Amino acid sequence: MPRCWYFVKRPVGPVTEGCFELREIESRPLKDGSVRVANRWLSVDPSVRWRMDAETPLPPLPLGGKLNGPALGEVVESRSAQFHVGDVVTHLAGWRDEAVLPAEALQRVPDIPVPESAFLGVLGYPGVTAYFGLYDVARVRPGDVVFISAGGGAVGTAAIQMAKAGGMTVVASAGGPEKCALARKLGADVTIDYKGGLPIATALREAAPSGIDVYFDNVGGDHLDAALATAKKGARFAICGMVSGYNSRSREPIPHLDRIISAGITLKGFEVFSFADRLAEFYEVAGQWIHRGALTNVETVRHGLENTPQAFLGLFTGENLGKLVVCL
Amino acid sequence: MPRCWYFVKRPVGPVTEGCFELREIESRPLKDGSVRVANRWLSVDPSVRWRMDAETPLPPLPLGGKLNGPALGEVVESRSAQFHVGDVVTHLAGWRDEAVLPAEALQRVPDIPVPESAFLGVLGYPGVTAYFGLYDVARVRPGDVVFISAGGGAVGTAAIQMAKAGGMTVVASAGGPEKCALARKLGADVTIDYKGGLPIATALREAAPSGIDVYFDNVGGDHLDAALATAKKGARFAICGMVSGYNSRSREPIPHLDRIISAGITLKGFEVFSFADRLAEFYEVAGQWIHRGALTNVETVRHGLENTPQAFLGLFTGENLGKLVVCL
Numbered sequence: 001m002p003r004c005w006y007f008v009k010r011p012v013g014p015v016t017e018g019c020f021e022l023r024e025i026e027s028r029p030l031k032d033g034s035v036r037v038a039n040r041w042l043s044v045d046p047s048v049r050w051r052m053d054a055e056t057p058l059p060p061l062p063l064g065g066k067l068n069g070p071a072l073g074e075v076v077e078s079r080s081a082q083f084h085v086g087d088v089v090t091h092l093a094g095w096r097d098e099a100v101l102p103a104e105a106l107q108r109v110p111d112i113p114v115p116e117s118a119f120l121g122v123l124g125y126p127g128v129t130a131y132f133g134l135y136d137v138a139r140v141r142p143g144d145v146v147f148i149s150a151g152g153g154a155v156g157t158a159a160i161q162m163a164k165a166g167g168m169t170v171v172a173s174a175g176g177p178e179k180c181a182l183a184r185k186l187g188a189d190v191t192i193d194y195k196g197g198l199p200i201a202t203a204l205r206e207a208a209p210s211g212i213d214v215y216f217d218n219v220g221g222d223h224l225d226a227a228l229a230t231a232k233k234g235a236r237f238a239i240c241g242m243v244s245g246y247n248s249r250s251r252e253p254i255p256h257l258d259r260i261i262s263a264g265i266t267l268k269g270f271e272v273f274s275f276a277d278r279l280a281e282f283y284e285v286a287g288q289w290i291h292r293g294a295l296t297n298v299e300t301v302r303h304g305l306e307n308t309p310q311a312f313l314g315l316f317t318g319e320n321l322g323k324l325v326v327c328l
Numbered sequence: 329m330p331r332c333w334y335f336v337k338r339p340v341g342p343v344t345e346g347c348f349e350l351r352e353i354e355s356r357p358l359k360d361g362s363v364r365v366a367n368r369w370l371s372v373d374p375s376v377r378w379r380m381d382a383e384t385p386l387p388p389l390p391l392g393g394k395l396n397g398p399a400l401g402e403v404v405e406s407r408s409a410q411f412h413v414g415d416v417v418t419h420l421a422g423w424r425d426e427a428v429l430p431a432e433a434l435q436r437v438p439d440i441p442v443p444e445s446a447f448l449g450v451l452g453y454p455g456v457t458a459y460f461g462l463y464d465v466a467r468v469r470p471g472d473v474v475f476i477s478a479g480g481g482a483v484g485t486a487a488i489q490m491a492k493a494g495g496m497t498v499v500a501s502a503g504g505p506e507k508c509a510l511a512r513k514l515g516a517d518v519t520i521d522y523k524g525g526l527p528i529a530t531a532l533r534e535a536a537p538s539g540i541d542v543y544f545d546n547v548g549g550d551h552l553d554a555a556l557a558t559a560k561k562g563a564r565f566a567i568c569g570m571v572s573g574y575n576s577r578s579r580e581p582i583p584h585l586d587r588i589i590s591a592g593i594t595l596k597g598f599e600v601f602s603f604a605d606r607l608a609e610f611y612e613v614a615g616q617w618i619h620r621g622a623l624t625n626v627e628t629v630r631h632g633l634e635n636t637p638q639a640f641l642g643l644f645t646g647e648n649l650g651k652l653v654v655c656l
Contacts, residue, residue: 050586220586239588253581258548260567260597267595269588 002027004096005067005308011052014316019052020067020309027098030079034102035089039073042094042305042326043120044312046241067095072109072119083108090119097305097328110283112290118297121323122158123286129240129272130158130216131282135166137238137270138214142167145208147227150218151188152179154323155240157298159216160186162286165294168214171207173200173223175318182298182321194223201226217241221252228256231265239269298322330355332424333395333636339380342644347380348395348637355426358407362430363417367401370422370633370654371448372640374569395423398448400437411436418447425633425656438611440618446625449651450486451614457568457600458486458544459610463494465566465598466542470495473536475555478546479516480507482651483568485626487544488514490614493622496542499535501528501551503646510626510649522551529554545569549580556584559593567597626650 001024008021030036048069051061061067071094075087080103083089089106093099109119121127133155134140146163150156151172163170164187172188174180180191190207194200204212204226211232217224218241227237260267275282289295300320302311308326315324329352336349358364376397379389389395399422403415408431411417417434421427437447449455461483462468474491478484479500491498492515500516502508508519518535522528532540532554539560545552546569555565587593603610617623628648630639636654643652 241589254585257582260595261569261599263597264599264602265597267588269591269593271589271592274592 002098007061007065007067015049017309028100033080035075035080035083036077037073037099038076039071039097040328041072041117041120043070044324045069046315068092069094070120070125112287117325120325121299122297125272126154126323127158128282129155130162132275133216133238133240134162137268138236140168140214144213145169146214147171147212148216149173149223151183152321155218157186157322160188161295165289201229204230225254225256228259231263233263235265237267239267300324302326330426335389335393335395343377345637356428361408363403363408363411364405365401365427366404367399367425368656369400369445369448371398372652373397374643396420397422398453400447440615445653448653449627450625453600454482454651455486456610457483458490460603461544461566461568462490465596466564468496468542472541473497474542475499475540476544477501477551479511480649483546485514485650488516489623493617529557532558553582553584556587559591561591563593565595567595628652630654
């Protein structure tokens with residue numbers, strides 16, 4: 001019997017394993033136009049934490065319902081002419097080992113020679129987020145000084161490489177020496193260890209003495225404030241995550257918010273889904289970068305469906321390097 | 329002897345009259361290329377408060393130096409071929425009754441039939457701020473629901489009229505029934521009295537049940553948070569002032585800041601000076617609006633140079649309707 005994780009308890013404060021329950025699900029026969037996928041890789045993502053609250057700006061997860069998220073698998077049965085047994089596809093019915101979906105909900109992975117889990121990482125949502133965040137939302141230009149927070153995470157590792165591929169100077173923050181070393185290996189010119197004791201604002205001022213042109217924000221909070229304090233005139237901020245607020249619900253004041261006036265800063269929030277119709281452009285560019293060795297997938301792998309919640313909790317203690325995936 | 333206000337004490341907390349001192353200044357003979365102006369109207373502006381702090385994102389006012397700000401006057405002596413006795417000009421050497429300036433620092437007022445103090449109001453910086461904030465920074469479109477805070481102030485009264493002239497629906501907030509009545513008279517479709525007891529977030533949700541497309545922010549704080557909570561997908565915010573923070577230095581958290589991600593909101597800060605090279609465009613459009621009665625100057629007049637600090641303090645207790653000017 002296939003199994004799926006259910007959302008059984010709303011977290012009060014930090015999320016715990018008790019919020020999840022693994023249950024068997026029926027292996028339904030396929031309807032016309034549907035496809036059965038054996039999942040091989042699951043993605044766990046910080047935004048799920050946000051959707052676990054009753055009041056959330058994202059569509060909330062119904063209590064008692066199935067969890068979901070990006071996944072990659074192989075078609076094992078098909079009643080659609082579009083997909084055949086053996087096709088490798090991505091979809092959004094993760095947190096389970098078998099997914100039954102209408103053909104419209106599946107994407108065949110593009111023909112780029114990478115290990116397949118990369119389609120959940122640097123060639124999946126994190127990569128798409130990094131690419132459009134930099135090149136569309138923040139409109140980076142060669143020579144820009146770009147500050148990237150959470151530089152050791154899924155989006156951050158992609159953004160560092162993509163900014164370097166485009167000729168920018170990169171300052172990356174990450175938690176701890178291991179992640180900082182990773183960020184430098186990926187091309188970051190300067191790294192800031194935000195667990196290193198120095199206030200992030202001080203560290204950023206030292207790292208970018210003449211200021212930053214672009215901030216790619218994955219965390220919000222003190223990082224956002226430091227970026228505001230350090231921004232050059234006309235700086236552009238792409239705001240894609242505020243993970244620092246997801247778990248605690250404590251929202252810090254942003255004392256330098258008024259610099260958006262005096263420095264004429266643009267803050268632009270975005271979600272990856274708004275770029276769903278521009279994936280061809282992304283695969284084109286990212287494929288070339290991969291081909292010439294400028295872009296690589298960075299991932300941390302956990303094993304087994306039963307360990308998915310544990311993998312998810314690890315996102316908030318920051319134990320992952322790059323994209324955190326579960327291998328089934 | 330001409331007189332000028334000096335900045336003699338940095339405020340700790342709210343600014344007081346003791347921060348200012350009126351002194352006689354020398355009536356210097358003119359150098360080649362200079363012009364002597366007898367000021368007739370002075371502008372007092374909230375941004376001066378900001379510049380009184382030692383740490384400020386704006387150029388700080390040097391302690392012991394002259395105060396300054398927009399002013400309008402008449403040329404009484406000229407050693408420049410560009411200006412003649414009797415010319416009416418605006419410049420930035422306010423807070424005094426006589427200004428001696430190089431010709432480059434003066435602007436002749438355009439030929440638009442309005443009482444001359446309007447060139448410090450709806451045809452001066454407040455009008456320029458409102459116009460470019462709406463039409464350039466926030467890119468308003470006919471049919472947009474536009475929320476304007478401080479709708480009874482200098483920028484707000486201009487913005488309400490300019491938004492209505494362009495076919496938008498306007499929700500304006502203002503403090504007290506008198507300012508709300510003024511905002512409605514100027515065309516606001518709905519007004520919110522933020523001193524009326526209802527939290528601004530609740531009031532805005534009622535005033536714009538299907539959300540806002542644009543927020544023209546003059547105050548920051550709880551207004552900005554309410555606007556974030558109420559913004560439609562893709563909303564554009566023009567951030568031009570955060571007067572709520574000027575005096576108190578207490579920076580409130582903005583709990584709904586994360587909506588800029590989920591709703592894809594753009595926050596763009598700006599200062600009026602960045603549009604200095606586009607004044608011809610502004611006068612062209614504003615002149616037409618004035619001609620067809622769609623735009624009018626709203627002002628509160630105080631009298632006498634000696635009452636300038638008192639007029640300035642009034643900005644923070646919100647006693648002015650429209651632009652606060654001092655008539656000499």
